[in-house]
Amino acid sequence: MSHDRADDGAQHGAMHPYAAGLAAGLVRYQVCEDCGEAQSLGRHACHFCGSVRLAWRDASGLATVHSVTEVVRAPDESFQSIAPYTLVLATLDEGPRVMAHAEPGVTIGERVRATFFQHGGRTLLRFRRE
Numbered sequence: 441m442s443h444d445r446a447d448d449g450a451q452h453g454a455m456h457p458y459a460a461g462l463a464a465g466l467v468r469y470q471v472c473e474d475c476g477e478a479q480s481l482g483r484h485a486c487h488f489c490g491s492v493r494l495a496w497r498d499a500s501g502l503a504t505v506h507s508v509t510e511v512v513r514a515p516d517e518s519f520q521s522i523a524p525y526t527l528v529l530a531t532l533d534e535g536p537r538v539m540a541h542a543e544p545g546v547t548i549g550e551r552v553r554a555t556f557f558q559h560g561g562r563t564l565l566r567f568r569r570e
Protein backbone atom coordinates (compact mmCIF):
# COMPACT_ATOMS: atom_id res chain seq x y z
CA MET A 441 0.00 0.00 0.00
CA SER A 442 1.29 3.44 -0.97
CA HIS A 443 1.48 6.31 1.48
CA ASP A 444 2.70 8.98 -0.95
CA ARG A 445 -0.55 10.98 -0.75
CA ALA A 446 -1.74 10.03 2.73
CA ASP A 447 -2.25 13.71 3.68
CA ASP A 448 -6.05 13.52 3.65
CA GLY A 449 -6.51 9.79 3.95
CA ALA A 450 -7.81 9.36 0.40
CA GLN A 451 -6.22 6.88 -1.97
CA HIS A 452 -5.30 9.33 -4.70
CA GLY A 453 -2.91 6.96 -6.41
CA ALA A 454 -5.61 4.35 -6.90
CA MET A 455 -8.51 6.77 -7.40
CA HIS A 456 -10.93 5.64 -10.07
CA PRO A 457 -11.28 8.17 -12.93
CA TYR A 458 -14.95 8.67 -12.05
CA ALA A 459 -14.14 9.45 -8.38
CA ALA A 460 -11.23 11.65 -9.45
CA GLY A 461 -13.62 13.57 -11.71
CA LEU A 462 -16.05 14.17 -8.87
CA ALA A 463 -13.19 15.40 -6.68
CA ALA A 464 -12.43 17.91 -9.47
CA GLY A 465 -16.09 18.95 -9.75
CA LEU A 466 -16.74 16.98 -12.95
CA VAL A 467 -19.08 14.17 -13.88
CA ARG A 468 -17.22 11.77 -16.13
CA TYR A 469 -18.38 8.96 -18.37
CA GLN A 470 -16.78 6.61 -20.85
CA VAL A 471 -17.20 6.58 -24.60
CA CYS A 472 -16.05 3.89 -27.00
CA GLU A 473 -13.32 5.20 -29.30
CA ASP A 474 -14.32 2.69 -31.96
CA CYS A 475 -18.10 3.03 -32.23
CA GLY A 476 -18.61 6.25 -30.22
CA GLU A 477 -21.28 4.87 -27.89
CA ALA A 478 -21.44 6.30 -24.36
CA GLN A 479 -21.24 3.72 -21.57
CA SER A 480 -23.49 3.76 -18.52
CA LEU A 481 -21.06 2.19 -16.07
CA GLY A 482 -17.31 1.98 -15.76
CA ARG A 483 -16.39 -0.84 -18.12
CA HIS A 484 -13.42 -2.65 -19.56
CA ALA A 485 -15.03 -3.26 -22.94
CA CYS A 486 -17.67 -1.48 -25.00
CA HIS A 487 -21.19 -2.62 -24.19
CA PHE A 488 -22.09 -2.18 -27.85
CA CYS A 489 -19.16 -3.38 -29.97
CA GLY A 490 -16.80 -5.08 -27.49
CA SER A 491 -13.92 -2.68 -28.13
CA VAL A 492 -11.57 -2.12 -25.21
CA ARG A 493 -10.67 1.36 -26.49
CA LEU A 494 -12.74 3.27 -23.93
CA ALA A 495 -11.97 6.90 -23.09
CA TRP A 496 -13.19 9.10 -20.24
CA ARG A 497 -15.06 12.31 -21.11
CA ASP A 498 -16.35 15.17 -18.98
CA ALA A 499 -20.13 15.49 -18.99
CA SER A 500 -22.03 18.78 -18.89
CA GLY A 501 -23.55 17.81 -15.52
CA LEU A 502 -27.09 18.19 -16.86
CA ALA A 503 -29.34 15.17 -16.55
CA THR A 504 -32.93 13.91 -16.40
CA VAL A 505 -34.17 11.94 -13.40
CA HIS A 506 -34.88 8.32 -14.35
CA SER A 507 -35.83 6.89 -10.94
CA VAL A 508 -35.96 8.12 -7.36
CA THR A 509 -35.33 6.30 -4.07
CA GLU A 510 -35.92 7.85 -0.65
CA VAL A 511 -33.45 6.28 1.77
CA VAL A 512 -34.76 6.37 5.34
CA ARG A 513 -32.39 3.85 6.87
CA ALA A 514 -28.81 4.26 5.68
CA PRO A 515 -27.14 1.05 4.55
CA ASP A 516 -23.90 1.89 6.31
CA GLU A 517 -22.87 3.84 9.38
CA SER A 518 -21.22 6.70 7.50
CA PHE A 519 -24.52 7.67 5.84
CA GLN A 520 -26.69 7.50 8.96
CA SER A 521 -25.74 11.08 9.77
CA ILE A 522 -27.32 12.38 6.54
CA ALA A 523 -30.37 10.06 6.43
CA PRO A 524 -33.07 10.40 5.30
CA TYR A 525 -31.74 11.27 1.87
CA THR A 526 -32.70 10.94 -1.76
CA LEU A 527 -30.92 8.82 -4.35
CA VAL A 528 -31.62 9.01 -8.06
CA LEU A 529 -30.67 7.18 -11.19
CA ALA A 530 -30.24 10.03 -13.66
CA THR A 531 -29.62 9.97 -17.38
CA LEU A 532 -26.85 12.36 -18.34
CA ASP A 533 -27.51 14.48 -21.43
CA GLU A 534 -24.60 12.56 -22.99
CA GLY A 535 -26.53 9.28 -22.57
CA PRO A 536 -25.04 7.30 -19.66
CA ARG A 537 -26.95 6.76 -16.43
CA VAL A 538 -25.40 7.53 -13.06
CA MET A 539 -26.48 6.83 -9.48
CA ALA A 540 -26.23 9.88 -7.24
CA HIS A 541 -27.66 11.77 -4.31
CA ALA A 542 -30.31 14.37 -5.11
CA GLU A 543 -32.29 17.28 -3.71
CA PRO A 544 -35.26 15.90 -1.70
CA GLY A 545 -38.53 15.84 -3.63
CA VAL A 546 -37.11 15.51 -7.16
CA THR A 547 -39.40 13.53 -9.41
CA ILE A 548 -38.98 11.25 -12.42
CA GLY A 549 -38.49 13.24 -15.60
CA GLU A 550 -37.24 16.37 -13.84
CA ARG A 551 -34.22 18.21 -15.22
CA VAL A 552 -31.34 18.32 -12.77
CA ARG A 553 -27.81 19.70 -12.58
CA ALA A 554 -24.79 18.14 -10.87
CA THR A 555 -23.45 19.56 -7.63
CA PHE A 556 -20.92 17.98 -5.33
CA PHE A 557 -20.50 17.43 -1.62
CA GLN A 558 -17.88 16.02 0.67
CA HIS A 559 -18.70 12.95 2.72
CA GLY A 560 -16.36 10.62 4.58
CA GLY A 561 -13.29 11.95 2.78
CA ARG A 562 -14.82 11.47 -0.68
CA THR A 563 -16.54 13.80 -3.11
CA LEU A 564 -20.02 12.61 -4.00
CA LEU A 565 -22.42 13.67 -6.73
CA ARG A 566 -25.68 15.36 -5.77
CA PHE A 567 -28.23 16.56 -8.32
CA ARG A 568 -30.37 19.59 -7.73
CA ARG A 569 -33.29 20.85 -9.76
CA GLU A 570 -32.32 22.91 -12.79
Ligand SMILES: [Zn+2]
Nearest residue numbers: 472475486489
Ligand atom coordinates in the same frame (compact mmCIF):
# COMPACT_ATOMS: atom_id res chain seq x y z
ZN1 LIG B 1 -17.96 0.38 -29.19
